[in-house]
Amino acid sequence: MSQTPAMGAGGRTGIIMLVLSILLGLGISFAAAATIIQANGPGDSAAVTEGPKELIPAEQLLGYGG
Incomplete structure (x- = not known):
């Protein structure tokens, strides 16, 4: 069976x-x-000049735990 030009x-x-x-x-x-x-991502230059931030415990950040 051959195809017609319209089908092709x-x-x-x-x-x-x-x-x-x-x-x-x-x-x-x-x-x-x-x-x-x-x-959402911080700039590399800001991370280098400002340095590391104070760590926050996971339960305080996420709102769970005791």
Whole structure:
């Protein structure tokens, strides 16, 4: 059984759309991860100039324990 030109073109279009969707999704997810890391992470220069902070016990920080 042979494919008609319309069926062959539809298959190629579907594959192109699939590849573009995957690439776009990956790009957006990496951009979101980079934004979250940049917003929540301290700068290296601040960590070096300010030094280590005083340690807080886990039960005080997390609100459990005795």
